[in-house]
Amino acid sequence: MARTAVIYHSEYLNHGVDDHPENKRRLEAVMRFLEEEGVLRAPEVKVLEPERAGIEEVMLNHDVEYIEYVRALSDIGGML
Structure with missing residues (x-):
């Protein structure tokens, strides 16, 4: 096992x-x-x-504001 x-x-x-x-x-x-x-x-x-996490799974560990921040950075090619 x-x-x-x-x-x-x-x-x-x-x-x-x-x-x-x-x-x-x-x-x-x-x-x-x-x-x-x-x-x-x-x-x-x-x-x-790995399996791709859905938004509901991501929200188990991150608040909505952080998720939106990461999405915005991703859209412009920014680094965390």
């Missing part, structure tokens, strides 16, 4: 902020390490693709 989930999608590699800790090279290195060490093949680990 899996006890640890690794949530991963190749779309994560498109997060193009090279000078930020959340960058493509770091994610590639982490996933490569986990694969080389056999972690991703361990019976207690399951690799899952």
